[in-house]
Amino acid sequence: MSRSYFHLHLVSDSTGETLINVGRAAAAQYEGVSAIEHVYPLVRSRAQLERVISEIQAAPGLVLYTLVDQELIARLDEACRETGSPTLNVLQPVHALLRSYLGADSTARPGAQHMLNAEYFKRIDAMNFTLAHDDGNLPPDIDEADVVLVGVSRTSKTPTSIYLANRGLKTANFPLVPSMPLPPALAATRKALIVGLIASPERIVHIRQNRLLSLKADDNSMYVDRSAVADEVAASRKLCAKHRWPTIDVTRRSIEETAAAILDLYREHRLKFIAT
Template identity: 75%
Template sequence: MAGCADGSRTGLLGRSYFHLHLVSDSTGETLIAVARAVAAQYEGVSAIEHVYPLVRSSKQLDRVLNEIDTAPGIVLYTLVEPDLATRLEEKCRELGCPHLSVLAPVHALLESYIGAASTARPGAQHMLNAEYFKRIDAMNFTLMHDDGQLPDDLDQADVVLLGVSRTSKTPTAIYLANRGLKTANIPLVPGQSPPEELDSIRKALVVGLVASPERIVQIRQNRLLSLNADDDTAYVDKAAVAEEIALSRRLFARRNWPVIDVTRRSIEETAAAILDLHREHALKFIVT
C-alpha cells in the first residue's frame, strides 16, 4: 500500500487530497456518479479525479497505467473486457493501489438470481434504442418550451414547472428531459397573468416551485452582479420577493397543484421528487 499512501496530500486548512482514478470502457458516467456519491460522505477529504472514458484497447489502457504509476491512488473501473481488467488489476497490485470493479458485485448478484451469464458489451446502456430516442425527443421539446415559450401545446408535455424567477426551473427541466420527460417551464412574473393555456391542461403534471425569499434574493443578487446590472430594483427587494412567492403559493393552492420548496434541495433532489409525483399522476391518468 506504500505507493498509494504517497499519493495522498494535505493541503491548506488541513484538508486531505487523494488521487482517484476512474477507468471506463464507456462514458464513465456511472463511475463518476458512484465515486462522487461516496466521496461526498467524507468531510475534510477531497478526491483529485482522473477520468479515463472509452478505454477499449491495450494502447488506451497503457496511457491509463502510466498515469496511475505517476499518481498512485484508488482505482475504480468498469471494464467488461477480461484482458483489460486483468492488466489493470495486475498493475494496481504491483503498485499496492486499492482497486474495485464497481459493476462486478451487481453482475454477480444478477447472474446468481437470473441464472445466466452476461454478455460483455461496453456501453450497452447507451445503445440507440427506443428509450434513447425518447430522451432526445424530450430534450428537444424541453428546450423549445423553456421560459414560457410555445404555450399553445403545453398539454403535450409530461411535466410543466411554474415558479418565480430563480427557482431553478430550467436546470430542473433539463434534468427531467434527460430522464425522458417532456418538460415545459413557465416563469411567474409580477403584474402578468400565467398563460391561459394552463386552464386546458389535462394530461401534463403541473408542479409549482418555491423557495425562501432570502434564497431567491441571494441568487438574484449574484445574477445581477454577474451582469454588472444595477441592484436598486424590486427584483432583489426582500419584501417584493416575499410577495411574489406568496402570490405564487396562492396560485398553486387555488389550482391544487403540488408544490416543491427548492430552498435546500439540489436539482437532482427536486427532480427525484417530481419523478415520484409524475409516476403517481400517470397512474391516475391511466385509471381515469
C-alpha cells in the same frame, strides 16, 4: 477544519458516467476529504490502458473501473498491485448477483447501456421539446407536455426541466411574474402535471444578486428587494394552492433531488389520469 485529498482514478470502457456518480456519491460521505478525480473514458484497447496505467503510476490512489474485457481487467489489476493502488470493479458485485439470480452469464458489451434504442430517441425528443419550450414558451397544446414547471425567477426551473428531459419527460416551464396573468390553457390542462417550484426569499435574493453581478447590472431594484421577493413567493404559493398544483421547496435541494420528487409526482399523476 483542514481538508485532505486523495487521487481517485475512474477507468471506463464507456462514457464514465456510472463511475463518476458512484465515486462522488461515496466520497461525499466523508467530511474533510476531497477526491482529485482522474477520469479515463472509452478505454477499450491495451494501448489506451497503458496510458492510463502510466497516469496511475504517477499519482497512486484508489482505482475504480467498469471494464468488461478480462485481459484489460487483469492487466489493470496487476499494474495497480505494483503501485499499491487498491482497485474495485464496480460492476462485478452486481454482475455476480444477477448471474446467481438469473442463472445466466453476461455478454461483455462495452457501453451496452448507451445503445440507440427507443428509450434513447425518446430522451432526445424530450430534450428538443424542453429546449423549445423554456421560460414561458408554452406549446399551443399544453397537453403536449408531460410536466410544466412554474415558479418565480431563480427557482431552478430551466436546469430542472433539462434534467427531466434527460429522463424522457417533455418539460415546459413558465415564470410567475406578479403582473403577468396565467395563460388560460395552463389553468385548464389536466393531462400535463404542473408543479410549482418555490424557495425562501433569502435564497432567491442571493441568487438574483449574483445574477445581476455577473451581468454588471444595477442591483437597486425590486428584483432583489427582500420584501418584494417575499411577496412574489407568497403569491406563487397562493396561486399553486388555488389550482391544487403540488409545490416543491428547492431552497436546500439539489437539481437531482428536485427532479426525483417530480418523477414520483408524475408517476402518481399518470396513474390518476389513466384511471379517469
